[in-house]
Amino acid sequence: MARIPLDQPLAFPILIGDIGGTNARFSLVVDPYAEPRDFPIVHTADFATIGDAIQAAVMDKSSLQPRSAILAVAGPIRGDEIPLTNCDWVVKPRDMIAHLGLVDVIVINDFEAQALAIANMPDEFREPIGDRPDKMLASRVVLGPGTGLGVAGLVHAEERWIPVPGEGGHIDVGPRTARDYEVFPHIKTIEGRVAAEQILCGRGMVNLYNAICAADGIAPKPYEPKDVSQHGLDGTDRQAVETLTLFATYLGRLAGDMAMVFMARGGVYLAGGISQKILPALKKPEFRAAFEDKAPHTKLLEAIPTYVVTHPLAALAGLSSFARTPTRFGLALDGRRWRV
Template sequence: MARTLDTDKPAFPILIGDIGGTNARFWILTDAFAEPMQFPNIRTADFPTIEEAIQKDVLDKTSMKPRSAILAIAGPIEGDEIPLTNCDWVVRPKILIGDLGFGDVLVINDFEAQALAVATLPEEARETVGTVSSAPLASRVVLGPGTGLGVAGLVHARDMWFPVPGEGGHVDLGPRTARDAAVFPHIERIEGRVSAEQILCGRGLVNLYRAVCAADGVAPVLSVPADITAHGLSGENAQAAETLVLFVTYLGRVAGDMALVMMAKGGVYLAGGISQKIVPALKRPEFRAAFEDKAPHTALMRHIPTFVVTHPQAALAGLASFARTPGHFGISTDGRRWRG
């Protein structure tokens, strides 16, 4: 039977980390009640290994010596060497134990941590998109366009929350409208297919913008995701503006698909920095229209709430909730926990 941490808790102090393709963020929890010690964000490209990053930017900057580590990483967890999907770091728990002195290392998926956050964050840490603002105690989904596209589910049963990690960002995404059909031939493919992540992430935003420009027969003048969203929101560049409309439309389609898969009556939560930056675009009609356009279940979809998670460190907050009260969550540690 899968073992959960409520029967064998990690020892405080605990290092918790949210490690994405671009940035890594760390807190230290000294005990179950104190506020966390927070450290500046780390750019993964600035360090060759996660061990060096933790040593130089965390452990060397405090006299507090963590006894345990709980890390959320962007990628599937298999074996003793765990590569991240969108950066060169490889997480090696046995090396963390041997070189950095941890006695206990648990590694979970980064969107599992986002799901933990969705289970515990207060209402003021989210912004409603659409007209439905209440979130019943029912299954939920979290999506996050960032360096990649993360997806996780969250199931409530037996008075516990069970996060369901996956790789939903790699589902197929295809054209539906005549404009889609004009744009999609110019989308960069991976082995012949367009996955959701090819469009719904930072590099995907650039990919989509270039495709819109190609469909219009104009040369692209923007190359940075932040510039495309800024010009799209302001309307200063016609192709950037359409890119943002298509981006939120496609995000709505995928979010609606995931809501149907999980029957997520408790809501769909959009996490990550991109979602927070494009809230005005998400509140326009296109996102909810695409989200609800799921015949024969359109009426059902109208009652499922959608939110943007506005907490700046949501994944770490979710990990902290789990570390403090692991008995509230059903997380299997099999194959994901190493001890010294």
Template sequence: MSARPHMDLEALPFPVLFADIGGTNARFAILTDAHAALRHFDTVETKNHVTLEDAVEAAVLRRTALRPRTMVFAVAGPIREERTQLTNCPWVVVPRALMETFDLDHVLLFNDFEALALSLPGLAAEDLEAVGDRLPPEDGTKVVIGPGTGLGAAGLVHAAHMWVPVPGEGGHIDLAPITARDLAVWPHVERPGERISGETLICGSGLLRLYRAVAAADGVAPACTTPAEVTAAAEAGDPVAVETVALFAIHLGRIAGNLALTFLARGGVYLAGGIAPRIAAVLKSGGFRAAFEDKNPHEDLLRSMATAIVVHERPALAGLVAFARTPTRFGVHLEGRHWVR
């Protein structure tokens, strides 16, 4: 068994088992052939299984007689050739061990936001909720960014009649204070390191970190202890929580605008992950778009770029499935991510 070098991949052997593994949850599905309906399995919490192999056995193989010949995974973290450690989860993905354990012919790994990017051309109008006056167009370079357990981002470029995903760690780019209110809140932000990155504030734990900083800036004792409590308090009208969620949307807009400029994302910017749909009303209230467009001297360019929330329940899996059905539609570099018996 070896990692396959870069080459064209015209088809995968079926059945194919798909997994979208995030910091908190893992989602699984099986496809019996390129034209079949997808069979989903229950979402599992990563903390309830010691290893990925344990989760696959418990969540999938005990619930079907099908035995996959191929596994295609989306993992939260940068892909390594032999052992991929997930960023916000203790699981380690070892493709050669997976092939031995489950008698596989192929294993492919994608970054989780790379898989999300693969889904974008196939999302229907009902899978999206516009933030602004329109949905993104079908064509053009696209960006996806998503706050959840962490902050992920990826691009999708249309070139040479193919969609080419561009994975990266854009969620870790620097975030800086801009307004007077930012400068009042910033000194109170708890910093995991020396700097404040996008993920410092724009993720689940970042929302709580931002809430505590806003409370400290106002000299108020924080009442919320979880991100869910912050969003619930905001919905109930608590002023500190209301401002926190509003600032969260603004900071997300700034980072999204930076990535839109970097990729020249005329095909739109998509907001994915678990948090965006929960704060859709705030994202659509104006602060997100204002921050997104505030990119002098390119305000007009940013105004021309559509933004939308992905409300599809399992978009990363949808991206993996789109690739498995028609690999030739996508320009995916296989070196270091594709293992063959």
């Protein structure tokens, strides 16, 4: 693949897409000034390939045909065939160029799109946790507990935003309090490790609930993540209530760790479906207390604001920002851009 400079612009209209394991969301950016045109959500299981989905959901529904595409996918981007982590689709940019009339395709990590989104997230789509004001145009972090646990940094340097994807959801976490030491021995491990994603995602929430029940010597109920969060929020299950308390605590600890790694004075943002659903639990004291409890750097953490992202299409908003003004961002595209 030839090296293509970032300053070589994409051709409008630009198709943007957020491809998850269950759903795919598409919008069309007509020009740098128009609001994106959204299309109905697509269920990935309904289509054999991403090309079929784009043809049916976008091409067949619009007189404006995209010339370029920017796709955010959950999966490693290596080579010309990109398998998705939780979906049978394989993204093949060269095939998309050949069969969909596109001249330019960019594929990035799904949490890079979330990082792009928090560069300029309007106040109406970010719910503050605590009363620390957003004072600085500075580096940021986004964490997304959902099906898994995504983490990305957004570094501000030389008047540009530089997204930094990674696998922060898989770092080790461990016990600190006496109650932690009672619960942690019962948490399911990955080859002996308790990684953050073993606790801070949908299945992780169930894992944590089951561990609390084991520590209490009772049989867990056959809950799904939504059951744990619902019973925890309405107070109808004591172990579910503690699950949300500890979930908020452990998420606060991890968020504080990531804030220190990236020196995220511009704020830490919680994305993903779970953050919005358990917002009342995150607004209780435990999250901020754990976030700030980073001696000898407590004062640093106290000054960093934290938010829950409430935008319904945050990843698409981030992709739209990049499509309209790519020079605002330092997005590494080597090996991730295909062009006619």
